[in-house]
Amino acid sequence: MQALAERVHVDLAGRTLTGWEPLGFAGLKTVTPSPDELIGRMLRAVGRRGKYLVFDFDETQARSPRLLVHLSQAGRLDLEQPPKRNRGGKGGVVRLRFGGDEQPEAAVLIREHGTERKAAWWVLAAGDDGPLAQLGPEPDDDDFAELILHGADRRRVHTLLRDQSTVAGVGRGYADDALWRAHLSPYATLAGTDAAQRQRLLGAVRAVLHDGLDRERTRTGGLSEPKLGGHFEVHGRSGTPCPRCGDPMRRVSYDSYEVTYCPACQTDGKVLADRRFSRLVK
Ligand SMILES: [Zn+2]
Numbered sequence: 001m002q003a004l005a006e007r008v009h010v011d012l013a014g015r016t017l018t019g020w021e022p023l024g025f026a027g028l029k030t031v032t033p034s035p036d037e038l039i040g041r042m043l044r045a046v047g048r049r050g051k052y053l054v055f056d057f058d059e060t061q062a063r064s065p066r067l068l069v070h071l072s073q074a075g076r077l078d079l080e081q082p083p084k085r086n087r088g089g090k091g092g093v094v095r096l097r098f099g100g101d102e103q104p105e106a107a108v109l110i111r112e113h114g115t116e117r118k119a120a121w122w123v124l125a126a127g128d129d130g131p132l133a134q135l136g137p138e139p140d141d142d143d144f145a146e147l148i149l150h151g152a153d154r155r156r157v158h159t160l161l162r163d164q165s166t167v168a169g170v171g172r173g174y175a176d177d178a179l180w181r182a183h184l185s186p187y188a189t190l191a192g193t194d195a196a197q198r199q200r201l202l203g204a205v206r207a208v209l210h211d212g213l214d215r216e217r218t219r220t221g222g223l224s225e226p227k228l229g230g231h232f233e234v235h236g237r238s239g240t241p242c243p244r245c246g247d248p249m250r251r252v253s254y255d256s257y258e259v260t261y262c263p264a265c266q267t268d269g270k271v272l273a274d275r276r277f278s279r280l281v282k
Pocket of ligand 1: 244263
């Protein structure tokens with residue numbers, strides 16, 4: 001999301017919102033202010049908070065109306081220069097049109113693959129944080145370091161890393177990669193880790209995010225490919241050799257996702273029970 005925000009910023013900051021086309025019914029999560037109130041305003045900056053893209057309008061940083069976009073798992077963002085005339089295809093959410101003095105027209109198309117309908121957007125009045133108010137600190141913040149180094153959270157680390165109200169912007173993939181880098185079990189808890197392991201975990205979370213950002217910065221355009229495919233070090237690679245020790249990576253399957261780990265590097269060689277597999281053989 002960070003790299004995508006940077007690309008949208010480079011392409012569109014300084015242009016004026018000239019219109020918006022609702023393409024789906026459920027996408028807009030706010031009633032007031034109306035998106036119409038953003039028309040004619042200049043897009044000052046595009047940034048990121050957690051997994052949200054944040055479009056800041058107007059000149060003054062502190063009190064500007066904002067538009068948020070959350071792509072969720074299957075959401076895509078196309079940069080259209082010039083804007084297209086179609087309805088965004090199946091799964092269209094919204095098209096935001098931008099123009100400006102002597103600048104060619106451009107648009108951002110938000111759309112979603114599949115049938116989940118989770119991609120969404122918000123228009124927030126100045127001073128309203130909307131869903132951003134629920135987010136925990138960013139991984140680079142001191143508050144996150146404090147939590148990892150001294151916290152007594154009893155949940156599994158994998159779970160707390162994915163909880164956006166605990167720390168913002170870490171998904172399943174980065175959680176898998178961070179635990180693998182830190183040599184920690186997917187079932188590890190903060191309460192059960194010592195100071196050295198906590199320090200390793202903090203460094204690993206920050207490192208996988210920074211490395212991921214470096215890779216994502218090599219992309220161009222919107223986000224139209226299957227998101228982050230082949231992007232992770234170990235996430236989604238069960239059955240392939242561990243990049244560090246060469247032993248086969250394993251997985252634990254849940255209903256809608258799976259956790260990838262290396263027994264040799266992370267669990268003292270112990271293979272964790274795979275619930276889905278266990279159910280099948282019963
Ligand atoms: Zn390994």
